[in-house]
Amino acid sequence: MDRQLPYEISYKTIAFWRNIENGFLWSTFIxxxxxxxxxxxxxxxxxxxxxxxxxxxxxxxxxxIIGYGLLYIIVEIIMxxxxxxxxxxxxxxxxxxxxxxxxxxxNYYDNDSIEKGPxxxxxxxxxxxxxxxxxxxxxxxKMAIKNTILFGLLLIFAYYGxxxxxxxxxxxxxxxxxxxxxxxxxxxxxFFRLKNLCDKFKQIFSTPKSTKNKTIQDAIYMxxxxxxxxxxxxxxxxxxxxxxxxxxxxxxxxxxxxxxxIR
Numbered sequence: 001m002d003r004q005l006p007y008e009i010s011y012k013t014i015a016f017w018r019n020i021e022n023g024f025l026w027s028t029f030i031x032x033x034x035x036x037x038x039x040x041x042x043x044x045x046x047x048x049x050x051x052x053x054x055x056x057x058x059x060x061x062x063x064x065i066i067g068y069g070l071l072y073i074i075v076e077i078i079m080x081x082x083x084x085x086x087x088x089x090x091x092x093x094x095x096x097x098x099x100x101x102x103x104x105x106x107n108y109y110d111n112d113s114i115e116k117g118p119x120x121x122x123x124x125x126x127x128x129x130x131x132x133x134x135x136x137x138x139x140x141x142k143m144a145i146k147n148t149i150l151f152g153l154l155l156i157f158a159y160y161g162x163x164x165x166x167x168x169x170x171x172x173x174x175x176x177x178x179x180x181x182x183x184x185x186x187x188x189x190x191f192f193r194l195k196n197l198c199d200k201f202k203q204i205f206s207t208p209k210s211t212k213n214k215t216i217q218d219a220i221y222m223x224x225x226x227x228x229x230x231x232x233x234x235x236x237x238x239x240x241x242x243x244x245x246x247x248x249x250x251x252x253x254x255x256x257x258x259x260x261x262i263r
Contacts, residue, residue: 002106002107003106003107003108004103004104004105004106004107004108005090005105005108006086006090006101006102006103006104006105007083007086007087007089007090007101010079010082010083010086011083011239013079014075014079014080014083015239017071017074017075017079018075018236020071021068021071021072021075024064024065024067024068024071025064025068027060027064027067028061028064028065028068029150031057031060031061031064032061034057035054035057035058035061076234076236080236084230084231086101088227089101090105090108091105091121091124091125091128092121093105094108094109094116094120094124095116095117095120095121095124096116096117096118096120096121097116109124109127110127110250110253110254110257111123111124111127111257111262113263114262114263118212118215118216118219118220119215119219121219121223122204122215122218122219122222122223123257123262125201125219125222125223125226126201126205126222126262127253128226129194129197129198129201129222129226130198130201130249130252130253130256131242131249131253132194132230132237133191133194133195133197133198134245134249134252135237135238135241135242135245136187136190136191136194136235136237137191138241138245139187139235139237139238139241140187140188140191143183143184143187143235144184144187144188147181147183147184148184151181151184182234183234183235184235186232186233186234186235187233187235189232190229190232190233190235193229193232194229197222197225197226197229200222200225201222202260204218204222205260205262206260
């Protein structure tokens with residue numbers, strides 16, 4: 001049976017608009033380089049044609065920065081929480097047998113043999129945390145390099161803009177460069193919080209199965225901890241990394257279940 005995720009279209013829509021958002025981001029980066037280049041040529045040669053091109057890149061830079069800012073608000077502050085709400089409903093439906101969504105989540109979790117209830121909720125949450133942690137771990141080096149380079153370059157462009165008395169663009173670039181630094185900090189904090197959660201899951205499942213009340217307590221606590229960690233994260237997961245690692249992580253998850261006698 002094929003995988004069925006009722007909220008999958010929401011995440012595909014978010015991924016589409018994130019690509020547009022990133023397009024504005026790179027446009028800002030490119031326009032900043034070209035703008036500084038043409039401004040230097042304007043000073044050196046005083047050619048009207050070069051001035052016209054410089055003004056054009058100046059306008060495009062404004063559009064790119066504003067477009068990125070608007071899409072960031074729409075995607076990350078409005079669309080992402082709505083999709084996350086649907087994901088949580090699907091998680092509860094699959095774990096507890098409720099029907100919060102119109103369609104069930106099928107063949108997404110690798111725990112169909114486990115009876116619905118608090119224990120399955122705990123196992124599903126561990127699987128979510130395990131996958132998310134490993135995806136974030138792979139993304140971390142690339143994220144650090146990209147954000148550090150762009151943060152530094154935008155600071156340089158802002159410095160030259162301020163030095164040349166171009167006020168608005170440099171301050172917008174300073175603000176944008178701070179977003180890169182914040183994104184990197186969030187990503188690093190997210191990585192360590194997930195690592196800590198995975199260690200807690202290992203501790204829970206390494207002990208013999210406890211009473212029903214203890215299982216309910218562990219399930220509620222760990223789900224709340226995981227969802228809180230996701231809520232504070234400002235750095236989206238990479239769908240391409242997920243697809244690349246999916247088979248490998250699925251095999252590793254099967255080994256974890258066997259090792260901790262999760263069934």
